[in-house]
Amino acid sequence: MRPHRMAALAGAAALAAGLHAAPANAEEAEGLAEFATSGARLKIDAPSELETVPSLVPERGDFAFLGAPGDLVWIAGTVDGQTFPTLDAAAVDADVRVSLAKTEGPGDAWLYTFEGAGTAAPLASTAVGAPFTLTAGTTTPVVLAVDEPGEYTLELVATEDQAKGTVAATGRGQATTAARTTYSLTAEEITTEEAQAIATDEQPNSGGAQAGTSCEIIADGHIDIGPRFVDGAWTAQLRDDRAAESVWRELDDVVLQVPDTALFPIPEGDFDFLGETGQEIYMLPQVQASGIVWPGWNTQDPSVIEGVPGAIEWNLAKVDGPGEFTIFLTGTFGGAEVLFDSSEALPQTVSIPRNTHAHGNWTFSEPGVYRLTVEFTATTGDGETVTATKDIQLAVGAAVDPDEACSGGGSGDTDPGGGDEDDNGFLPTTGTGRLLWGLGAAAVAVIVGAVIMIATRKRRKGAADAG
Template sequence: MRPTRIMALAGAALLASAAPAPASAAPAPPPRVTADGADLIVVTAGPGRLSLRLREAGEAPDAAGREPGSVRLGPAGGLTARVPADPDFAFLGAPGTAVWSLSAGGPGFPALDTTGVRPGTVRGDVVTLDLAGVRGPGSFAAYTLSPWGRPTILLDSDGATTTRLPVGRRLGGLAWTFDAPGEYRLTFRVTASAPAGGTLHDEASYLVEVPALAPGEPVVAATAPGTAPATSPAGARALAVQTGTPAAGARTVISAGHVDMGPQLDGGAWRVRLKDDSTSPATWRELADVVLKVTDKAKVAVPSGAGYAFLGAAGSTVYLLPQSQQSGIVWPGWNTQHESVVNGTRGNVTWRLKGVTGPGEFKLFLTGSFGTPEVLFDSAKSLPQQVSIPPNTHAHGNWAFTRAGHYQLAVEMTGTTIAGTPVSDTRTLSVAVGDATDAQAGFGSDDDAAAGGASAGGGLARTGANVLAAAGVGVLLLAAGALVLIVTRRRSPKPGTPS
């Protein structure tokens, strides 16, 4: 069913007969913003009300954001592609159908944020998001992706127009896609029940400009992977610069919550530390004082398909810390957002994996839109390997370990000060994988012991270089056919509720 075309006819005769109004300057068009890394839908709760806003990638995570109707999205930053020949994406239409995604995908996926609604604020800790209206020349739909690139439909102008969202979550990997060029006005309504009775609600409209559809060749799909946790990818975000409290040397085991590894300029010295968001303000800890604990909740089966063969045989077990946050599992990322780095350096930061010791292999990869992953680090291949991180960036990926036990990752981060001085630091990140693995045994000295040491499986660390620019990962994903897409006139699969 096509979206209803709405024409404002009421009062037309009266307007036609009215005397001409004095000439005046046309109102300025709304400013354009990019969807990459943005929280497109931000739901917050206040006294007796809900609020629906849009938060740009450059704003702080707790910023109020903008009124959605005051800005315009597209056409810059999006990408046109064709529906892949993949059964899981058959709801998009016939293979080869041209569609346009608001975001180019890769590490810059937008997100949907309900962290501004605290548990207990609304009944059932759930808010309902409705697609209240679509005005435009074509169809619109939105969905998210699992770590294995499988879609979960949220809203579809030709299908389900309601979805339920848990509070206190940031749901990444969000795609908005359209099947015809032109201007669209999307109206969303968010509602929830107050604990004492009554309904809280808000409504907002978004303006989107879709360019002419000029896709490349049809995408060849990978074999459909198997069951995976119901999580979705989060993208790289450029946020407000961050500060935090330096740790006092207390040893800490972290098994849940959000952490980021990143550099600091400490009195002129370049230091790689771990930002622990379990405290307020956040605490930057020395890597020697931290062990990341990966519990058995992270165990998943490797999906089928050649694209995931780097993780092991289909059906074998790996421990996966997914690209977007999952309850009860530590959520590691990386950032270059400390104010000393933002204000004291120039150019990108280079992150190198120099060595890995442990009973199995370590992999770090990004989720691709059609089940095709983009591998950043793989300890089974020659080391060192490196990625280039733009300044003021916050990103997450999928961290995989193929066997339980203790791992030590020798990581180096290098940069250049504003005075032109090269700076570098190498530290060891300790990870205890599996419930039966004693995390306390993972604490080590504050040095680079794993650098140049044994690689995964006990072999010597391989030499060589495998350079991948993280800033260009989105382009690489697109070249591989990894684009987030959703749009169709056909009936979609049953939508799921994000977990």
């Protein structure tokens, strides 16, 4: 087997399970295209070659444009199923119309993105040929897929209407400024059985259950903490998005494991609430980092959207652990907006709009076992106030046995798929989306579905206790 095919197959397992299960932060995947205007000319900077990995079409209606469930497709640009290339129009003043054409290749190609809570949305295909509009000043995560093995040459065409400041069509026969680039990619032969075997038998653990523990140990991948109604009862659970189908788990049956690779030095600036500059702390970053669990908070469950007309109060009631705990947001110019800080009086509360999915920086000053007691309080449409109190369990540091943090005894499985077809899969990055210190990568753009994360921040009892 040729070396580049070996590399592609090595990434196929993560892709097959994570095709639509992970956010696109584009830190590692090479950008599909970066558009820029220089005077009256439109310019595209893009790589000429894209790597591909095989995968199977998932059993979801929004992916039907790729084929029937289980059909083979080859995905270009991403090697891990978690970081996707982008169409970057951040530097463009006018909207851009983009089309995809095939100059050679045995099959068809699709370019698609995601909408809302993760619904796949086709943008363009070689079968249809219609262009789509890319809004000026935006960055869109995309997936490029082909449906047959072989060698392809694909052409991406962008057009801009010089007169109107927007794009009119594909540029043919009209007074437009056009720019184009070509991509070469190879989809290597593989059977459906081989792709399925890779996905099921050779997929890396990614922080799954470990031998000798009674809890699900999560050390990598995307998860969210949030409230929901289960059989009519208000509760708080953990949504596990590491596999192709999301699973809601009971919090006392899950331990989040934080490795030593999550140690970052405290930078200079507005970070004195974390400790002294240069001191190392454990951090689960606001922007997804490879090999580190990526926790967020989520009020997008359909039961919440339908049953709660207003915001949800998220309360940090207690922190049990050897050190201090914080959650803060990275600001537009690199500053910090502190949401929770256990060095100050508890409880502390933030107000989260419903239908919100967001991420922040979670930090721990010392290694050890932590239990974060959180409460989610809301008022239903019937005027009833409901509160759910649960513990988030963490094992911080490589020397800490995650089983020591486990208080539950089950697998944590409560509701495969979350009970809603439209709410599974890809969850977009939300929040400020700026580069985090310590990651050493290019700046990360805000992508689909950005929301205002925090409406208010209060310290109810804390302020009284401090006084």
